Amino acid sequence: MGALELTDLYLQRVEVDGDIPGNSYVSRLPVVRSMVESGGLDLSRPVTIFIGENGVGKSTLVEAIAIRMGFNPEGGTVNFNFATRESHSPLHDYLRVIKGCRWRKDGFFLRAESFYNVASNIDDLGVVGNYGQVSLHAQSHGESFMALVENRFWGKGLYILDEPEAALSPMRVMTLMRHMGRLVDDESQFIVSTHSPMIMAFPGADVIQIDEEGLSHVDYRDTGHYQVMRRFLEDPERMLGYLFE
Ligand SMILES: Nc1ncnc2c1ncn2[C@@H]1O[C@H](COP(=O)(O)OP(=O)(O)OP(=O)(O)O)[C@@H](O)[C@H]1O
Numbered sequence: 001m002g003a004l005e006l007t008d009l010y011l012q013r014v015e016v017d018g019d020i021p022g023n024s025y026v027s028r029l030p031v032v033r034s035m036v037e038s039g040g041l042d043l044s045r046p047v048t049i050f051i052g053e054n055g056v057g058k059s060t061l062v063e064a065i066a067i068r069m070g071f072n073p074e075g076g077t078v079n080f081n082f083a084t085r086e087s088h089s090p091l092h093d094y095l096r097v098i099k100g101c102r103w104r105k106d107g108f109f110l111r112a113e114s115f116y117n118v119a120s121n122i123d124d125l126g127v128v129g130n131y132g133q134v135s136l137h138a139q140s141h142g143e144s145f146m147a148l149v150e151n152r153f154w155g156k157g158l159y160i161l162d163e164p165e166a167a168l169s170p171m172r173v174m175t176l177m178r179h180m181g182r183l184v185d186d187e188s189q190f191i192v193s194t195h196s197p198m199i200m201a202f203p204g205a206d207v208i209q210i211d212e213e214g215l216s217h218v219d220y221r222d223t224g225h226y227q228v229m230r231r232f233l234e235d236p237e238r239m240l241g242y243l244f245e
């Protein structure tokens with residue numbers, strides 16, 4: 001057991017093919033334009049965290065990565081193949097993933113938006129035993145999410161999480177981070193999109209900010225998310241004064 005070395009990462013590099021039709025919205029996304037210009041993105045740590053304003057393309061990117069790595073577009077393990085809607089973007093058709101040679105034992109793609117459908121599929125498949133015995137539908141959103149992480153993330157895997165904080169209280173966000181630490185120590189890799197300043201602070205994570213300028217590696221303390229949250233919590237009355245004056 002231990003953290004993956006750089007050369008052992010399950011996902012090592014992501015490239016976007018420049019031939020995306022110009023009339024497709026994905027060709028205009030900052031994250032896509034930046035990758036076309038730079039040639040691609042090398043992943044360098046067991047935990048990669050994408051951050052950026054609403055609409056910059058984080059979900060579009062992690063979804064396309066997940067599809068390319070063999071996951072169902074709506075989430076789940078590589079064995080899930082249900083579809084409740086055709087909502088995924090065409091980006092995966094233009095995305096190339098460079099995989100490591102190491103054998104991957106486990107994996108999960110989790111998107112806050114379609115967690116309900118993943119829970120239904122687990123019930124339908126009759127595999128609830130893998131998820132802590134209680135149907136995920138019989139638990140709250142946050143409880144079911146934690147049950148999934150605690151029972152079904154088995155290690156030596158690739159975990160792709162889109163806004164995992166959506167269901168969680170701040171205490172549970174820290175519990176999630178502890179699980180991430182345990183799984184990283186057991187040869188796992190995480191690709192995460194988040195707005196949570198707590199998750200961004202995950203030790204040793206590569207935090208990649210997406211904005212109009214493209215992709216940049218940042219310290220979480222320099223991000224707008226962290227600074228806005230810090231300023232608000234330091235002096236809520238002052239911030240509320242600005243908002244409602
Ligand atoms: N089918 C579509 N047609 C046109 N534009 C779309 C379509 N689907 C998504 N978009 C646009 O793509 C952009 C990127 O969306 P995406 O969901 O990837 O953003 P995000 O960075 O994950 O945002 P958030 O932080 O709100 O989750 C958005 O501006 C969205 O409006």
Ligand SMILES: [Mg+2]
Pocket residue numbers: 058059060162193
């Ligand atoms: Mg999103």
